Amino acid sequence: MNLKSRPVVCVQGLGFVGAAMAIAVASSRQANGEPSFQVIGVDVPTPTGLARAECLNKGLFPFACADKKLLAALKTCKRNNNLWCTTDPRVYRRADVVVVDVPFHLEVRASRPNPDIGSFRKAIREMAGRLRAGTLVIVESTVPPGTCERVVLPELPKGVLLAHAYERVMPGKGYFDSIVNFRRAYAGHTPEAAEACQKFLSKVVNVKKFPLTQLSSLRASETAKVLENSYRAVNIAFMEEWGRFAEAIGIDLFEVISAVRRRPTHSNMRQPGFGVGGYCLTKDPLMAKAAARSYFGLDAPFPFCTRAVSVNRDMPLVSLSKARKLLGTLRGKKILLLGVSYRQDVADTRFSPSATFVKQAQKEGAEVVCHDPFVAFWPELKIRTQKEVPSLKNLDLIVFAVSHEVYSKWNVPAWLNGSRPAVLDANNVLKPAQRQAFQRMGCVLESIGRGKV
Numbered sequence: 001m002n003l004k005s006r007p008v009v010c011v012q013g014l015g016f017v018g019a020a021m022a023i024a025v026a027s028s029r030q031a032n033g034e035p036s037f038q039v040i041g042v043d044v045p046t047p048t049g050l051a052r053a054e055c056l057n058k059g060l061f062p063f064a065c066a067d068k069k070l071l072a073a074l075k076t077c078k079r080n081n082n083l084w085c086t087t088d089p090r091v092y093r094r095a096d097v098v099v100v101d102v103p104f105h106l107e108v109r110a111s112r113p114n115p116d117i118g119s120f121r122k123a124i125r126e127m128a129g130r131l132r133a134g135t136l137v138i139v140e141s142t143v144p145p146g147t148c149e150r151v152v153l154p155e156l157p158k159g160v161l162l163a164h165a166y167e168r169v170m171p172g173k174g175y176f177d178s179i180v181n182f183r184r185a186y187a188g189h190t191p192e193a194a195e196a197c198q199k200f201l202s203k204v205v206n207v208k209k210f211p212l213t214q215l216s217s218l219r220a221s222e223t224a225k226v227l228e229n230s231y232r233a234v235n236i237a238f239m240e241e242w243g244r245f246a247e248a249i250g251i252d253l254f255e256v257i258s259a260v261r262r263r264p265t266h267s268n269m270r271q272p273g274f275g276v277g278g279y280c281l282t283k284d285p286l287m288a289k290a291a292a293r294s295y296f297g298l299d300a301p302f303p304f305c306t307r308a309v310s311v312n313r314d315m316p317l318v319s320l321s322k323a324r325k326l327l328g329t330l331r332g333k334k335i336l337l338l339g340v341s342y343r344q345d346v347a348d349t350r351f352s353p354s355a356t357f358v359k360q361a362q363k364e365g366a367e368v369v370c371h372d373p374f375v376a377f378w379p380e381l382k383i384r385t386q387k388e389v390p391s392l393k394n395l396d397l398i399v400f401a402v403s404h405e406v407y408s409k410w411n412v413p414a415w416l417n418g419s420r421p422a423v424l425d426a427n428n429v430l431k432p433a434q435r436q437a438f439q440r441m442g443c444v445l446e447s448i449g450r451g452k453v
């Protein structure tokens with residue numbers, strides 16, 4: 001690759017965040033229309049890391065992707081020859097900026113969440129020893145507050161600038177825009193680092209429309225990310241008991257929530273569903289609790305966050321108990337599960353609530369057939385999923401678990417083709433016309449969060 005005279009940005013970690021961030025950085029333009037940066041994506045030489053780097057080098061996004069804008073931006077980067085990926089860490093020597101997008105794992109134990117500081121430190125060490133003075137390191141990973149000062153800073157050579165600017169990226173239809181056309185918060189370890197970070201982000205993010213928010217310390221920025229995700233997780237857990245109440249007294253909680261959301265102070269109220277999955281909300285609410293003990297010697301129990309994580313984790317078992325009620329027993333029953341990713345229109349299956357559902361249903365003797373338009377192979381359960389509309393022959397139950405857009409467009413009568421399985425809408429997936437169609441055709445329909453009057 002011809003590095004020309006542009007600043008070199010290394011993006012460490014080519015997962016759901018880093019792969020998209022590398023494309024976003026490579027899409028930045030100078031006033032004359034030329035790319036602002038030469039971008040080098042760096043992963044580890046494991047089969048996964050190699051495959052991700054190779055994919056991007058071929059102009060292919062390493063994950064099933066519903067965002068046409070991101071795919072088009074990748075093609076443009078390839079045409080401009082300013083994005084290249086490798087598993088060779090020596091490239092950090094060339095970096096003017098390093099963006100850290102590797103995971104910080106946390107073993108989720110409610111009473112004592114256990115942070116894996118060691119593997120995060122190892123990733124930082126891999127690049128830190130190769131950096132020059134004046135290089136800017138921006139940690140985007142979600143980390144327990146205090147990590148930048150306690151773990152990252154001691155590894156950096158003198159003169160390297162450190163900032164934290166957490167990601168709000170949302171894989172799905174608005175993937176690219178969730179980086180480039182979205183508000184960002186950041187902080188620098190020193191005023192010089194903060195200024196360098198602000199200048200860099202201003203070239204990647206559309207700051208005219210989405211101004212940056214500067215926080216006064218690395219700790220404050222790390223806490224902002226963890227609090228954001230904890231707030232969301234607690235709100236989701238809070239709706240769980242209201243869903244049960246609505247089902248019991250015969251009301252439609254989605255109707256109620258949409259009325260409540262009209263009040264501006266309540267516009268982001270969550271709704272009941274199938275469960276909470278993904279790499280972030282399943283662990284981030286315990287990050288502050290872990291930081292309190294590991295970095296600050298404090299015993300901060302965080303009861304709301306702790307409870308939220310366990311309520312959210314057990315949510316798919318509520319759908320399972322509805323399935324049990326609908327079918328009498330699960331033993332010998334055939335269930336079609338629609339959606340195995342953790343969220344609509346994405347391919348990410350990490351900590352998916354569908355996994356909890358499938359494992360328990362199988363334990364109780366059910367046969368579960370899984371379908372997902374974004375996932376051909378489900379790595380955590382090591383099963384092939386169906387990509388085409390599956391056969392409904394001999395089915396006892398269909399569970400709509402993930403609100404992938406295609407499911408809300410299915411022509412139900414044509415699809416049923418005469419069969420009459422029970423239906424559980426576990427995630428407010430079905431449109432009213434689809435619900436009516438199922439009922440007209442004689443299917444018993446149950447929903448999470450919707451009672452029968």
Ligand SMILES: NC(=O)c1ccc[n+]([C@@H]2O[C@H](COP(=O)([O-])OP(=O)(O)OC[C@H]3O[C@@H](n4cnc5c(N)ncnc54)[C@H](O)[C@@H]3O)[C@@H](O)[C@H]2O)c1
Nearest residue numbers: 013014015016017042043044101102103104123141142167
């Ligand atoms: N997924 C999301 O939607 C999302 C959103 C906001 C923030 N985050 C945070 O961003 C971070 C990354 O998340 P992700 O979903 O992209 O994770 P991921 O697991 O999809 O990707 C991480 C990548 O980093 C690579 N990696 C690990 N160690 C490395 C090293 N030493 N050098 C180079 N590469 C290395 C892995 O091989 C992997 O490809 C996490 O802290 C996460 O909490 C994720």
